Each structure stands twice: as C-alpha cells, then as structure tokens.
Amino acid sequence: MLFPLGKLVPAADLVRREPIVERLVLRLESGQSVVLAGPRRTGKSSVLAEVLGRLRERGFVTAMVDCLGDSSREVLAEDLVDRVLENEAGIPAGLRAARGWLRGLAEAVSLKAKAAELDLTLELAPRSVRGPVADLGEALDFAQRFAKRRDKRAVICFDEFQTARRFGREIYGEIRSHLIRHDRVTYVFLGSRAGLLTGLFEGPAEPFYRFAWREELPAVPQAAWAEYLDRKFDSAGVAASQVLGLLLERTGGHPQDTMFLANELYLVAREYGLDAVGIAQLEQATERTMLLLGEFFRRDWEGLSSTEQVVLRALATGERPYRATGRTRGTARALEKLVELGALERRGRGNYRFFEEMFRRWVATAVR
Ligand SMILES: Nc1ncnc2c1ncn2[C@@H]1O[C@H](COP(=O)(O)OP(=O)(O)OP(=O)(O)O)[C@@H](O)[C@H]1O
Ligand SMILES: [Mg+2]
Known part of the structure; x- marks a missing residue:
C-alpha cells in the first residue's frame, strides 16, 4: 500500500510527528504521565506506538491496551497482563498457551514441554489470572511488580481511555487508586477530547485531575504534507506535484483525509494507466473520497x-x-x-x- 490507511502509521509515513514523538519519549522517560486528547483520526495511536517502540529499545517495559477493543473489565485486565508479558523474550507463544491451559482450554500435553517457560509465566501472572477471570486491580499492580522484579521501569498506554466508562464510571476511581501507588510505571492516556478531558482530567473533583501532563497533537503543516506526498507519488512513478497544493487545500491537511484523498488520486492514476495526474483526476478522486466520508459525516450530523x-x-x-x-x-x-x-x-x-x-x-x- 502506497499510503497507510485505517491502521497504525509506520514511522516512515508519520508526517511531521518526529518532534512530538521525541518530546513524549523524554517526558515519559522522566517519569511524568501524559494525557493526549484530540480529535479522531489525527495520529494519536500511531504516535504512541512509535513512542513506546523507542522506549522499549531504551530498556523500558512497555504496553498498549485498547480500552475500546476490550469487551469487559476482565478482558481489559487480561489484555493488560498479556501486553506486559510480551516484554519477556519468547513469551507470546508460551503465554497464550499457558493461559489457555490455565483456563482448561488448551492441550496440556504439548504444554508440559514448555515447563520452564510456564513456570516463569505462572510466577509472573497475578494470582487471579490463574483462575478463569482476571481482576483488574491485580492486573494493574502486576505491571508494577513485573517492572520491579526486572529492575526496570515501565510505560503503559491506555488507548481510547474514555470508553472504559461503559464498564461503570467507578472504574476510574478504582484504576486511579492503583496507579498512584506505582513508582515504577508511567502512564499515557489517549482518547477523544470530549470523553477524556471533560469528566476525568479537567475538574478538581475528577479522578485524574492533575494526574498527567496534557499534550495535544499539533496540526501537520501543509509544507510537510506537500513534501511527503510529492516523494510518495514520485516513488510510485506518478507525477502529481501540479495538484498537490489543491489537494491539500481540499483536505486542509487533516491527517486521515489527506491520506484518503491522496490514495484515491493514486488509484485513479493506476486505473487509467496515467503517469501524471491533473485537475480532472483530482476532481474524480475528491468525488469518491467525499462519497466515502459522506457516510461518516452524515452519521455525525444526525447525532447533533x-x-x-x-x-x-x-x-x-x-x-x-x-x-x-x-x-x-x-x-x-x-x-x-x-x-x-x-x-x-x-x-x-x-x-x-x-x-x-x-x-x-x-x-x-x-x-x-
Ligand atoms: N502524521 C500522520 N502522517 C500520515 N498519516 C497520518 C498521520 N496521522 C494520522 N494519519 C492517518 O490517519 C489514520 C489514523 O491514525 P491513528 O489511528 O494513529 O489516529 P488516532 O488519532 O489514533 O485515530 P482514532 O481517532 O481512530 O483513534 C492513519 O491510518 C493515517 O491514514
Ligand atoms: Mg487511536
């Protein structure tokens, strides 16, 4: 794929996020927790994936849990334990097997061979993870214990943190009561502005008031986009410089919309076997992009x-x-x-x- 769409953006395609990636690495390394709230589809998750990657290279235990993807408190707890255990070399396979076994789901026989690995896993796993259901509090404390045992520090990121509210509002007070006791772990909270800041981080009576340093993703400058898009089209053998200014005017440099429109433009070129694109192709690409985005826009609109x-x-x-x-x-x-x-x-x-x-x-x- 020429342009990354609908997934985490690899560092090479993450336009003009190097400054904030570096800033976040430094801040988290210093031990200060961060809340990064912002509008949808602007690169929050991609930035944090890159930040955590770098911290891991520097010896940190890192983990990213997606609160939106986890269907219950228990799954969230298990997810957290899994992500932490992945920091142990060779664990992923052993871990999955171990947990299956623990729940009486997997073939215990093949697992016997992995006894050494399992011992390690069991020793690491919080008590109740050995049972059928994980306890969220224990899973949270597990990160601290894991880091301490290895004499390391950890950075844990909760993505779409505001969506954990659906497991009951009191979950936040409970989470906080654990996190404040972790001297080995620094936290990052990602999510939408509406859900995350209002009601959680902003007011004196809210559970995470003054808990974390607040960051926002700055807009990506048009010039950075132009340079990136030019290079990409060039690498694909399509001359597009002529219309890039207009393309960016149409998207306003919004990260995901820019990627969408650029991708459509590229597909139009491919479809017609063109090695250069102009206004006509941009019009066609815009129409297609608007058709696709229109469905989402309509839904947002109807909620107002x-x-x-x-x-x-x-x-x-x-x-x-x-x-x-x-x-x-x-x-x-x-x-x-x-x-x-x-x-x-x-x-x-x-x-x-x-x-x-x-x-x-x-x-x-x-x-x-
Ligand atoms: N700096 C960037 N450079 C290039 N593309 C970007 C950038 N930021 C975001 N994108 C585009 O936006 C999409 C969404 O990125 P990502 O999932 O990281 O954002 P998010 O803010 O976490 O979104 P969500 O609101 O869905 O959680 C990517 O697939 C990519 O197409
Ligand atoms: Mg995201």
Missing part, C-alpha cells in the same frame, strides 16, 4: 442537535452563527459542544473554524 446543525451550516458557508440561530445562549452552548466534539476549533474570541475541511465541504454542499 438542531441548534448545533444550524451553527455548523452557518460556519460552513461563511455566515455568522449567532445571526443564523438568533439565539445567544443556545449558540454559545452549541459552539462549546462542537469544540468539545472536535468538529470545530476555536481560533480566538468568537472565531471558530471546522477542524476537518472535508466535513465543512460536506456540510456546505450535501446538507440542504
């Missing part, structure tokens, strides 16, 4: 209140939101909510703009 919709439509077409709604308080609230959701960014007093240019385009054209 009517005031929020009016506000967005006004901003999408260059009108004043307050004039469009004719309401002061309702508009202010809608703007605030839209910022929290990541649909808008605030650029100073009373100055709002769409975070995603292609969403603006869709609102301006597709919504009647």
Whole structure:
C-alpha cells in the first residue's frame, strides 16, 4: 500500500510527528504521565506506538491496551497482563498457551514441554489470572511488580481511555487508586477530547485531575504534507506535484483525509494507466473520497442537535452563527459542544473554524 490507511502509521509515513514523538519519549522517560486528547483520526495511536517502540529499545517495559477493543473489565485486565508479558523474550507463544491451559482450554500435553517457560509465566501472572477471570486491580499492580522484579521501569498506554466508562464510571476511581501507588510505571492516556478531558482530567473533583501532563497533537503543516506526498507519488512513478497544493487545500491537511484523498488520486492514476495526474483526476478522486466520508459525516450530523446543525451550516458557508440561530445562549452552548466534539476549533474570541475541511465541504454542499 502506497499510503497507510485505517491502521497504525509506520514511522516512515508519520508526517511531521518526529518532534512530538521525541518530546513524549523524554517526558515519559522522566517519569511524568501524559494525557493526549484530540480529535479522531489525527495520529494519536500511531504516535504512541512509535513512542513506546523507542522506549522499549531504551530498556523500558512497555504496553498498549485498547480500552475500546476490550469487551469487559476482565478482558481489559487480561489484555493488560498479556501486553506486559510480551516484554519477556519468547513469551507470546508460551503465554497464550499457558493461559489457555490455565483456563482448561488448551492441550496440556504439548504444554508440559514448555515447563520452564510456564513456570516463569505462572510466577509472573497475578494470582487471579490463574483462575478463569482476571481482576483488574491485580492486573494493574502486576505491571508494577513485573517492572520491579526486572529492575526496570515501565510505560503503559491506555488507548481510547474514555470508553472504559461503559464498564461503570467507578472504574476510574478504582484504576486511579492503583496507579498512584506505582513508582515504577508511567502512564499515557489517549482518547477523544470530549470523553477524556471533560469528566476525568479537567475538574478538581475528577479522578485524574492533575494526574498527567496534557499534550495535544499539533496540526501537520501543509509544507510537510506537500513534501511527503510529492516523494510518495514520485516513488510510485506518478507525477502529481501540479495538484498537490489543491489537494491539500481540499483536505486542509487533516491527517486521515489527506491520506484518503491522496490514495484515491493514486488509484485513479493506476486505473487509467496515467503517469501524471491533473485537475480532472483530482476532481474524480475528491468525488469518491467525499462519497466515502459522506457516510461518516452524515452519521455525525444526525447525532447533533438542531441548534448545533444550524451553527455548523452557518460556519460552513461563511455566515455568522449567532445571526443564523438568533439565539445567544443556545449558540454559545452549541459552539462549546462542537469544540468539545472536535468538529470545530476555536481560533480566538468568537472565531471558530471546522477542524476537518472535508466535513465543512460536506456540510456546505450535501446538507440542504
Ligand atoms: N502524521 C500522520 N502522517 C500520515 N498519516 C497520518 C498521520 N496521522 C494520522 N494519519 C492517518 O490517519 C489514520 C489514523 O491514525 P491513528 O489511528 O494513529 O489516529 P488516532 O488519532 O489514533 O485515530 P482514532 O481517532 O481512530 O483513534 C492513519 O491510518 C493515517 O491514514
Ligand atoms: Mg487511536
């Protein structure tokens, strides 16, 4: 694949994230926990995967757990133990086998051969992981014990941390009560701005208030995108420099949308056997991209209140939101909510703009 889509971006394709990757490595190495909240599809998970990779090279125990992917508290706990155990050379196979065996699921016979490995695994595993169900508190403390036993330090990242709320709100207080006792482990929390900051990290009464240093991913500068895209198209034997400026104008440099549109443009070139692309191909690629993204945009749109919709439509077409709604308080609230959701960014007093240019385009054209 020429352009990475829908998956973690390898370092070589992670446009202009080197500065923040380095900053995060330093901060985490220093032992300070971090919360990185931001709009969807901007590279949070990819950045952290790279950061953890580097920390592991520097001798840290590292682990990334995806709270969204884990279906229950127990799975989350087991996931965490698994990810920590993966730091032990040769463990993955042994671990999976061991845990299957422990649950009476796997063929115990073939496992006997791995006795030495198993001993190690068992010794490492928290008590209740040996039973059918893992305890979250024990799994959390396990990371600390694991690091201590190896005389190492650990960095653990919870991705989509706000989604753990579905296991019950009290889970956060419980998690916190364990984390504050871990002197060997530094934590990273990733997630959406709306869910993560509000209610967890921001207010004095919230469980993670002042727990972590707050970071945000900066926008990727257009020039960095242009340089990257030019190089990529070049490597694929397609001359595209002519339309890259326009392409970036259309995506506003939004990370995933830029990758989408670039990929469509590349596919149009391939489809027609072209070694150069121009405006006509960009139009076709834009149309296809909008068709795909439109489905997601429509869903987001339908989740908004009517005031929020009016506000967005006004901003999408260059009108004043307050004039469009004719309401002061309702508009202010809608703007605030839209910022929290990541649909808008605030650029100073009373100055709002769409975070995603292609969403603006869709609102301006597709919504009647
Ligand atoms: N700096 C970047 N350079 C190139 N592509 C990027 C960059 N950041 C994000 N992308 C694109 O965005 C997609 C999503 O990246 P990633 O999953 O890391 O972001 P995320 O913020 O964790 O998203 P989510 O909101 O889904 O959790 C990638 O597959 C890639 O296409
Ligand atoms: Mg992510």
